[in-house]
C-alpha cells in the first residue's frame with residue numbers, strides 16, 4: 449500500500465514537472481508586446497482576405513474549417529472590435545475600412561431583445577468604433593442597443609436576464625453577464641439617465657450575493673423565480689459540474705468586478721476582484737504557465753485541455769486591476785501578467801503566420817460539455833489578448 453502511494457506520488461511529481469516544462473515561459477516586455485502586435489496585424493491582414501462579406505469569424509469547426517456566424521451570434525462584435533484595436537495601434541487605414549464594414553453589419557442587433565450579450569456584440573464593435581472614430585450615428589445605435597439591453601432588467605430580482613433559450617429556466621443569470629455592465633455605464637454617462645447606472649450596480653450586487661461560493665469561485669448559472677425573486681438553482685452549462693469552477697466564468701467575473709470598481713469607485717468591488725484573483729492563482733490546479741485548464745475541477749488534470757481565452761481575459765483584467773491596488777499587490781499582479789503574456793506569445797499558443805485559419809491564439813475551449821469548440825482558436829481569445837497587449841503597452845510606455 450505504502451509502495452503504491454510512493455509510486456503515485458513520484459508519478460504525480462514527474463507529470464507536474466513535465467507540464468511545467470512543456471510550457472516553458474519566458475519574461476515579457478514592451479519590445480515583445482510590440483513585436484506580437486505587429487505579428488497579429490499581419491495575421492489579421494490575412495484574415496481580412498478570407499472572411500465573407502456578411503459573416504463574422506468565430507472559430508474553427510470540427511473539420512478544421514473556419515466557423516463563421518451571423519450578426520445575432522454572441523461573438524459577432526469581436527471581429528470588428530479586433531479591427532478597431534488594430535487600427536488604433538497601427539493607424540493602418542485598411543483596418544479602419546474593414547472595421548467599419550463589419551461594425552455596420554451589426555446594426556440590426558440594437559433591437560435584439562433576446563439576449564444579454566449586447567455588450568459583447570455592440571460595445572466591442574460600435575463601442576470601440578465610437579471611442580476611436582466619434583461617429584454620431586454610432587452613438588445613436590449604441591444608445592438604442594443599451595435601451596434594449598436595459599429592457600431585460602427585472603426590478604424584483606434586481607438583475608438582467610441572460611438567456612431565453614431554455615424554457616425550463618424562469619430567469620437564468622450567468623456570471624458572463626458581468627461583462628455587459630460596462631455598456632450600461634457608458635449609456636448612463638452618455639445620456640445622464642441614472643437608470644442604466646442603477647441597473648448595472650444592482651446586477652453586480654445580486655451576482656455578488658448569489659453567484660459566489662465561500663471560496664470565492666463562481667457558479668456559472670443562477671436561475672431565479674420570477675414571482676418570489678428567490679434562487680431556484682445554481683448550475684452549470686459550460687463547466688464540468690454544477691459545483692466546479694469553469695475557468696472562463698472566473699475570468700469574466702474578475703474582469704467584471706474590476707470594471708465595477710472603475711465605474712463606481714466602490715471598494716467592495718475591488719475587494720471582490722482581488723478575492724477572485726487569489727482563488728484563481730492560488731488554486732492547486734493552476735499550471736505554472738498560468739494558462740488554466742478549461743475548468744479548475746476538470747477530470748484528467750494534468751492532461752485536461754487548457755483555455756487560452758480565459759488566460760487572455762484574465763491578463764487584460766489584471767492589467768487594469770493592478771492600477772487599483774497597493775504597490776506590493778500591483779507587482780504581484782503584473783508579474784502574473786508577464787507570465788501569461790509570455791506564454792500566450794510563445795509558439796505553443798501563438799500560431800504561425802497564415803496558419804490556424806488566420807486566428808492568433810491556439811488552444812481555447814468554448815463549450816466542452818456541449819462537444820463544441822474544443823482545443824480551437826476563438827475570436828474572443830484574440831480580442832482580449834490584443835486588448836491585454838495594448839493595455840500592457842500603455843502601462844509600460
Ligand code: GLY
Pocket residue numbers: 522624686696814
Ligand atoms: N459567454 C459565453 C462564453 O463565455 O462562452
